[in-house]
Amino acid sequence: MRYPELPESLLRLEEGLLDTWREEDLFRKTLEATAHGKPFVFYEGPPTANGKPGLHHIISRTLKDLVCRHQTMKGRSVTRIAGWDTHGLPVEIEAERKLGISGKPGIEELGIERFNEVCRESVFTYKEDWEKLSERIGYWLDYSRPYVTYHTEYIESVWWILKELAGRGLLYRGFKSVPYCPRCGTALSSHEVAQGYKDIEDASLFFLCPLLEESGELDVEGRAFLAWTTTPWTAPSNTGLAIHPDLRYVEAAASGRRVILAEALAEKVLGDGVEILRRYSADELAGRRYLRPPDLVPAPEEAGNSWSVVLEDFVSAEEGTGIVHMAPAFGSDDYTAGQRHQLAMLRPVDDRGRFLEDIPVVGGLFVKDADSLLIEELRKRGNLHSSATTVHSYPHCWRCESPLIYMARDSWFAATTTLKEEMLRENRKIRWLPPEVGEKRFGEWLENNVDWALSRDRYWGTPLPAWVCEEEEGHVVWVGGLEELGELAGGLPDGFDPHRPFIDGITIPCPSCDGTMRRTPGVVDVWFDSGAMPFAQWHYPFENSEEFEKHFPADFICQAIDQTRGWFYSLLAISTMLGRGTPFRAAMVNGHILDEAGQKMSKSRGNAVDP
Ligand SMILES: [Zn+2]
Ligand SMILES: [Zn+2]
CATH class of the missing domain: 3.90.740.10 (Valyl/Leucyl/Isoleucyl-tRNA synthetase, editing domain)
Structure with missing residues (x-):
């Protein structure tokens, strides 16, 4: 009797299998075959594609795939929509580096239009690396219609959310002592601060x-x-x-x-x-x-x-x-x-x-x-x-590593503290794996909640859609969509790009007096973008209302432990503020990979290992 033949190498075996999957278009076939199955909703936390994926991204992607694949095998219709986080300091700092400038004076001298162009060009620098990595490790994700946070539709949904929150009396402008990065020239939120001790x-x-x-x-x-x-x-x-x-x-x-x-x-x-x-x-x-x-x-x-x-x-x-x-x-x-x-x-x-x-x-x-x-x-x-x-x-700044200072500044805030009890209650409904993350780390984080400092004095981000009267600061109009803005401003140019600097030129007449209203200059915390994805990935409520309802809340999400102060938090805070309760039923949390010095691997630290 002969022993069965072993492949020459395991690598060859894997590659052969991936070839077969690709030829068979197996992922698509599983989606089609389960299309009428009971939905199993998965939300993908959006990575920033202006940096290469590292070894530390593999753990959670493997866990995500395990759970989703298992559900597919059981006949569930598993949503696996890819997403890209494309705004904010991670992108801006990369653009500054590329342009050989550092800090706001350099950006202003260059012009916001050019700077934002470079940001936009850079956001997908490593998109292919990410897609390739996903395929190579067998992480199935639908890249055919990803949500992209800088797309006009996505921004419009974020605006809608902000207007809703303003309508609920949850947004206010305050002069408060906030953590501030002197290099980036902007205030940061408590969850950003928590990432950089x-x-x-x-x-x-x-x-x-x-x-x-x-x-x-x-x-x-x-x-x-x-x-x-x-x-x-x-x-x-x-x-x-x-x-x-x-x-x-x-x-x-x-x-x-x-x-x-x-x-x-x-x-x-x-x-x-x-x-x-x-x-x-x-x-x-x-x-x-x-x-x-x-x-x-x-x-x-x-x-x-x-x-x-x-x-x-x-x-x-x-x-x-x-x-x-x-x-x-x-x-x-x-x-x-x-x-x-x-x-x-x-x-x-x-x-x-x-x-x-x-x-x-x-x-x-x-x-x-x-x-x-x-x-x-x-x-x-x-x-x-x-x-x-x-x-x-x-x-320290979670992006540029400068020591932060606390400084009194004029900022916009979301009054999350008024919903602390509700967030704690919602948290108890979530199935955390391991459970102690929910009770301890996340629960304690919610216990110590402070109001969310929303505005960033920066350039490449979702512009804050608040217009303030020049005559009377108390006259504020929140705009919840582009059509609405067009009506208020007496028309917008075709294909209007809602980013800075274009949006900064749009004025509207004050409805309360005869003053002119100008947009408050900031952009929105990038964590608000990603936390808005349950709504914004569908361009809700402007379209896909049915799809949105079918995909809310998620049955399962999975990220590394640092996201208790990041995406897990922004997801819960936004949905709770909208009166929707928790946007995810179960969260699986993995640890970090450390480098040889015992430091957490991350792109911004530059110690990631190419898988
Ligand atoms: Zn900084
Ligand atoms: Zn006014």
Whole structure:
């Protein structure tokens, strides 16, 4: 008896099988054969095709195919529509690189029209590589009618969604402290921030804020508050100190002076056996005024309660001194506290993250490069207690890796926090694999929800369809489609491209007064694009309403774990805001592939391996 013949190599076996599938057009045949089967709805998370696929893309594609193939074999009609994510920073940064420019001044000089042309040309650079990879690993996906986020129809659906949300009172414009990338020149959303934490060494600064008498004279006893910060560059913008209402505070001898700090932290900061001279309740200290630490920034005319001690619950007894330095322009807790207590907002920093030229000592410097100069300045003035460096996890831009700064800016927000309970409830309906991702990682993410910062001060993206009156800022019109825009604007040119800069020239007459309305300049967070795909892949509600209803919600989606703060979130948030509940019933989540240094593989890090 003979052994059965083995193929020369397994590779040959695979290739032979793929050839057969191709010749038989097997994928198409399975779609046809199951066309009348019970639908099994699968949503493909859109990759960005301006970068090559890497080894890390294979895991989830294999899992996706396993499940979909199994359902096909059971006779279900499985939707497998391909999609491409084609807007946003990933594309813009690639275009900047190609053009040899970096940052917004270069783009503006070149012109938005040309820049966006380059973006558009680059989005499909590696489309073939993606399609080939999918075929090679046997991942069946219908590439014949993919959804493409920059297509006019797709944008129109996103506009429709935004108008719906505005109609539900879920969109608002706010001046808020938001995470900001100084290189990209734009605010980012909390889910983008969550993608880019890195451990870095930062300063840990303890500095003194001398107590003032009611008269404004220095305290005769020479007492000073001991404040703590990890962002020394914000010290010149300080306008308040926060203490916790339930903490006890002490006066202790240190650095030849009398310093005030939380009792619970006195030994940790000043050493064992520190001499306690006096005790205070938080109430006794609240409202006391102090001398500005470095007064490098001119004081505003209306200073309100600036440079006084306020009570706030966010103050921690775990780290620092129990006295938190506050710069309302550069932190979200600081911002809300500043608003509550009428502290001035000093913002001596430009859009590139540099101190304004006329600021003494640090003018023109990038903020994070100014730390040591400011520490030295405090020392000269006798206000330095101590400084050291600590390693802590700090947010970086998920696309260009620049350290982010928190900065108060004018942005558009979606009020997702008003729907937190609903999102949590919807989350409990989702079957997560493994289950703990839903309870822990995703559930906790939803628990800590903050309003979605929607607008990006950038160029290549879905333009925000909000027109604002020049006469009265409160007059805002959200436009939910191109036909509607044409009617409002008195006609659009044939084949109108809704991207910038063309859309920027369209004005509409204000319906509430005789002013002219101009579009608010931003584009939409690219994660909003991909999260809108259940609707926008069908150009819903402009056409395919029946197809849309048949394909909502998905039975199954699958992505890597980082998407709990990315696509999984934007899908759920958008559908919930639209009153549609969760857009997916089951989510399978895979881990990351790490490189030899233990870092997650990704295109933007440049450590991906070509499969
Ligand atoms: Zn950036
Ligand atoms: Zn008006």
